[in-house]
Amino acid sequence: MADFSCLVVEDSPMMRQLLVFALARIKRISVTEAEDGVDALRKLAGARFDLVVTDINMPIMDGLKLVKRIRSDETHKDVPIIIITTEGSTEDRQRAMALGANAYITKPIQAPQVIQKVKELLQL
Amino acid sequence: MSDEEQEGRDRRTSDAPVDLSRERETFVRQFLRKGVELTESLLVENRALVAKLEQLERENTRLRAQIASDDAIRDLIRKIDSLEAERNELLTRSTELEETRRESEVRNDQIEQELHDLANLYIASHHLHTTLSVRGVIQRLIELLQQLIGAEQCAIYLMDPAGGAARPVGADGVEVSDLPVLQVGEGPIGEVMMTGLARIQDDPTIGGTLEEPIAVLPMMVREQPVGAIAVARVFEQKSRWAAVDHELFKLLGSHAGNALVAANLYADARGALAALEGIDAHLNLSNS
Missing domain, CATH: 3.30.450.40 (GAF domain)
Structure with a gap:
């Protein structure tokens, strides 16, 4: 049985699959997938998550709005959040971090880098 | 009693000539004095020997203790040498293990990277063909x-x-x-x-x-x-x-x-089954 649950929010099925593959390398972690910010909020309302990994550029509700919503949610306001995006500039990184993200990974992602960040945030 | 009175009495009680008696007396006295002196000398020497013996016994005890102590020190030195060798062996083993751990870490990182690369290739192929x-x-x-x-x-x-x-x-x-x-x-x-x-x-x-x-x-x-x-x-x-x-x-x-x-x-084609129509001809499986 998994000790930690992670919500992966990504509109691209192939990126989502790649993230799930990467997170599956970490023992004691279960992964739930969401296609966009709204889908993520529905899933956050129905369960308790220990980590959220979200893309920024998504339809319906983007990752930055999702971070704001999570930080104002009583149940998940302290959950660690990793932002994943194609944007590599310092300004974008600062914007995401200012909204309350805990870490920032740029695409194309490297699974070992994702694993390391997740382990750091979950203190594994 | 004075010497003269003693001599008079001796004359009265002995038939020996006075000179011989005196000589004998003198001899006896000297003999006795010498005996006393010798005895005293022997006693002194005996005491010195007893003291010397005691000193030697103490010395002996001290030396025995010293030898025992030296043996203990030698044992300790041997133990220290043995522990030092064991420590060096453990240090060598620890260095080897640390090296193995580093190699494993590097290998693990390589494996993780290879898995990531394979996942990329799988996903690319899968999504392209599905x-x-x-x-x-x-x-x-x-x-x-x-x-x-x-x-x-x-x-x-x-x-x-x-x-x-x-x-x-x-x-x-x-x-x-x-x-x-x-x-x-x-x-x-x-x-x-x-x-x-x-x-x-x-x-x-x-x-x-x-x-x-x-x-x-x-x-x-x-x-x-x-x-x-x-x-x-x-x-x-x-x-x-x-x-x-x-x-x-x-x-x-x-x-x-x-x-x-x-x-x-x-x-x-009009769907998957229609797209497969006539496939038997390409597989030489036709029943006709």
Whole structure:
């Protein structure tokens, strides 16, 4: 049985699959997938998550709005959040971090880098 | 009693001549004195010997203790030497284990990287072939270039049936309608479509254009070029090509054309079963 649950929010099925593959390398972690910010909020309302990994550029509700919503949610306001995006500039990184993200990974992602960040945030 | 009175009495009580008696007396006295002196001397010597014996016994005890102490020290020295050797052995073992741990860590990182690379290739292949829509194949191809390679601007060209020209059929970071029809054999993309050989710049950060892309891959079907994939620029955070990028280039070059051919053939069929109609003839399985 998994000790930690992670919500992966990504509109691209192939990126989502790649993230799930990467997170599956970490023992004691279960992964739930969401296609966009709204889908993520529905899933956050129905369960308790220990980590959220979200893309920024998504339809319906983007990752930055999702971070704001999570930080104002009583149940998940302290959950660690990793932002994943194609944007590599310092300004974008600062914007995401200012909204309350805990870490920032740029695409194309490297699974070992994702694993390391997740382990750091979950203190594994 | 005085000596004279003693001598008178001696004369009265002895028949020996007075001189002899006196001489005897003197001798006896001297003998006795000498005996006393000798006895006293012996007693003194005895006491000295007793003292010497006691001193020697003490010395002996001290020496015995010293020897015992020396033995203990020698034992301790031997124990220290043995512990020192054991410590050195443990240190060597610890260094070896640390080295093994480092090697394992490096190997583990390599394995994780290889798994990641394989996952990339699997996902690319899976997503390219699980759609039988021409538009879907083009979209997924672009998505693969963007998400897995990190392409910021890219375009896909397909050659016309005559093989003389290639038109753009998909792009990202630029409108397809803004892209020109290319002549096979002309320019970097045209040359790749003519030769079937990929053209990839060593440094992806140099920032190319679609006229001078940093990577052009031929789309091959049965060793024949049918089009090309061009990457003009990559995202600023991508500082170099990863090993898996070259593998992905090979995979896309060899699979994208097949996926497009399959999707194009399927587009005219009325569903999957209809698309499989007449397949027996190709397998020599016909019952008729």
